[in-house]
Amino acid sequence: MKKAVLNNVKKATKESPVxxxxxxxxxxEGKSVLFGAxxxxxxxxxxxxxxANGCWSEDWSKVSAVADFDPVRVWRSGFIGNVVLGKFEGTxxxxxxxxxxxxxxxxxLSHCEVGNALVYAVKMLSHYVVKDGAVLANCGTVAVTGExxxxxxxxxxxxxxxxxxxxxxxxxxxCVDAEWVGxxxxxxxxxxxxxxxxxxxxxxxxxxxxxxxSKAVLRNTPRxxxxxxxxxxxxxxxxxxxxxxxxxxxxxxxEILDGAWVKSSIVQxxxxxxxxxxxxxxxxxxxxxxxxxxxxxxxILGPNTGVAEGEVTAxxxxxxxxxxxxxxxxxxxxxxxxxxxxxxxNVGSNHxxxxxxxxxxxxxxxxxxxxVNIKFPSDFTxxxxxxxxSGVSALPQKVTFPFSLINSPGENYExxxxxxxxxxxAWVLSDNIFTIRRNEGKYKSRNKAKRTKFExxxxxxxxxxxxxxxxxxxxxAKESKALYTDRDIKGLGKNYxxxxxxxxxIETYTFYIRHYALxxxxxxxxxxxxxxxxxxxxxxxxxxEHERAILVAEFGADAKAADLLAKLSEAVEKIAVxxxxxxxxxxxxGARVIDDYPHAHKPAAEDKFVKQTWTxxxxxxxxxxxxxxxAG
Numbered sequence: 001m002k003k004a005v006l007n008n009v010k011k012a013t014k015e016s017p018v019x020x021x022x023x024x025x026x027x028x029e030g031k032s033v034l035f036g037a038x039x040x041x042x043x044x045x046x047x048x049x050x051x052a053n054g055c056w057s058e059d060w061s062k063v064s065a066v067a068d069f070d071p072v073r074v075w076r077s078g079f080i081g082n083v084v085l086g087k088f089e090g091t092x093x094x095x096x097x098x099x100x101x102x103x104x105x106x107x108x109l110s111h112c113e114v115g116n117a118l119v120y121a122v123k124m125l126s127h128y129v130v131k132d133g134a135v136l137a138n139c140g141t142v143a144v145t146g147e148x149x150x151x152x153x154x155x156x157x158x159x160x161x162x163x164x165x166x167x168x169x170x171x172x173x174x175c176v177d178a179e180w181v182g183x184x185x186x187x188x189x190x191x192x193x194x195x196x197x198x199x200x201x202x203x204x205x206x207x208x209x210x211x212x213x214s215k216a217v218l219r220n221t222p223r224x225x226x227x228x229x230x231x232x233x234x235x236x237x238x239x240x241x242x243x244x245x246x247x248x249x250x251x252x253x254x255e256i257l258d259g260a261w262v263k264s265s266i267v268q269x270x271x272x273x274x275x276x277x278x279x280x281x282x283x284x285x286x287x288x289x290x291x292x293x294x295x296x297x298x299x300i301l302g303p304n305t306g307v308a309e310g311e312v313t314a315x316x317x318x319x320x321x322x323x324x325x326x327x328x329x330x331x332x333x334x335x336x337x338x339x340x341x342x343x344x345x346n347v348g349s350n351h352x353x354x355x356x357x358x359x360x361x362x363x364x365x366x367x368x369x370x371x372v373n374i375k376f377p378s379d380f381t382x383x384x385x386x387x388x389x390s391g392v393s394a395l396p397q398k399v400t401f402p403f404s405l406i407n408s409p410g411e412n413y414e415x416x417x418x419x420x421x422x423x424x425x426a427w428v429l430s431d432n433i434f435t436i437r438r439n440e441g442k443y444k445s446r447n448k449a450k451r452t453k454f455e456x457x458x459x460x461x462x463x464x465x466x467x468x469x470x471x472x473x474x475x476x477a478k479e480s481k482a483l484y485t486d487r488d489i490k491g492l493g494k495n496y497x498x499x500x501x502x503x504x505x506i507e508t509y510t511f512y513i514r515h516y517a518l519x520x521x522x523x524x525x526x527x528x529x530x531x532x533x534x535x536x537x538x539x540x541x542x543x544x545e546h547e548r549a550i551l552v553a554e555f556g557a558d559a560k561a562a563d564l565l566a567k568l569s570e571a572v573e574k575i576a577v578x579x580x581x582x583x584x585x586x587x588x589x590g591a592r593v594i595d596d597y598p599h600a601h602k603p604a605a606e607d608k609f610v611k612q613t614w615t616x617x618x619x620x621x622x623x624x625x626x627x628x629x630x631a632g
Contacts (some may be wrong), residue, residue: 002190005177009197012172018150018228018245019204021211025129032064032084033129033209034113039064039084046071055079073103077119080110080126092118092135094219100137107136110143111209127208133215134229140222144210148226151244151264153202154281156298158182158316159333161356167300167316168198169283171205171228171245171266174452175302178283178316179335205245215250230254230269238262239276252286252450260290270448277307287448294323302337303449310341313348319454320443327368331356331376336364338443342390344371358396365439365458382466382491385428385436385458392421400491401425401470401505402463403436409496413483416496420485423495425470425505429512433575434582438609459516461546468550471509474502511571514554518568520547521561522627531561531631562631569624576617580610 013019024033032039042050046069047060054076057063065085073088088103104119110126117134119125125136126143136142152170158178159165165182184190205228213231218224220237227241230248234255235241241256242263248254252269256262259276270287273279277290283300290296294307301307302319310327317329318337325343332347341347345368347360358376365385368374373393380386382400389407399406405427412418428436436458444456473489482499486492489502524534524544535548535557555564583604590597604610 013201022207025209078108084113086115128210130212131214135217137219142224147208150228159359161314170201178300331359334362339366342370347374349375395494397493399493403428421495424501426508430508434579467509515571517547517550565628
């Protein structure tokens, strides 16, 4: 994987549009970037026509144009230094329903080239190449002020504010790239190679002239400085955009809108910064969004993640993280993402009267509830899809039980610290499977990223292995006790667990471990494997070999395929029932509290996802019936 990271940087250095833009400027060597030798100093007649249109220049000999340039499209504008004007024809959409003819109007240009684009009411456009179809309207200063790297090469202190997991950025950096750089502190050779590769990228993009690519739109923004503006990107009514790279395409427009403030950052395809959000020294990978006063500083957001109102600082925040209210995430190493940070959550106690040098590794699918307070250091990477319940104050800890619920203690117990919470391993599977199953479908349907591949299945080999390990530790308890702590069973963290929860977790883990493997059996038989030898015949399919080993361990190598398929049919029925029941809990609670709740909320049986679950279950059971008949 580390080799792939280095190859990604090298590939970007060869193929990045930011590199290509800088290379084009250097290659021009004093000639026109857009038109080469076709641009010639304006004639006396054109100069006279431009002056008649209210235009001026400190030195008309430095103003050039293409052969078929028509001065009728240039009015009340000034030209400072080397300025090149193309052939203006046709129109551009400034806003929806508002179109203007291409050309230069009421603006001042300094050391610029303008293709068949629109520059209207720009107080200062300096050291930029503006390509065909671009729009600059009603802006203050749009300038490159000396050599710039357009925000590339910034060293972000992800996960540890004081440094230790520093990650250099480049335009096309992915969340996976950042993950491996952040977690490979013990591999100096890799880190040196990565930093060297990024330095080469940065050297390749460094330039004293910026580029505004075709069909980009800049409007109603007071200052855009040292910014590479990608194809189709939109900067509209932003407060400031400075020292940044905006990667964009006409199909996946990156947008900075409505009071947004962006500095020293990378904004990738389809990403959006809007409604007075702040992004400082950060990377927004493809199709992320920051809005409604959200703040992202010294951080990297993974694809499809959104931050609104809250604050993310010094964090690597992976894909599909929901962060839609006032809350704090700081010093988090969370490349797996797929979680949620609830209102008022303080995932940020990274120092107590000491240096801010602590961190948290939340793990895949972690849900931080309303008003939680998570103290550092903490590690939940081996407890994926766990829930920290509302109001919990959690001590520094490492938890290694997947799908757990950590809740405030109901009472104090002798011999157990009152600061400990209660943990219920596997609770999310036994009591809240609706959320797990719904999220799988939600992430698939909401994914917009085209450059990042995701594993949407929750039940896959690495997570099932964590369940197997958790079950083994629960089953290896030396003596039966009313309550257990980490001294009794490793991985409980700073929490206690009841004997009832231990037994229930073993049962629940077992059920879903077997379900995972039985689903693999069904797929093998569907693909043509022989029922008589399916459990004993070795294959080159790594996933199936993992599933097969579990089936043999759980049911024996002589188990009949038909019998196992019958168990699977029963299991999917139970999961469908549990999915509906977990949703019905909300109905029952709501009806007890709010008189007309049933009239304002659809019952669980009519929920779209519950209905879909039952439809898929019946289809699966019909398929199993056919397979059982063949296997029997």
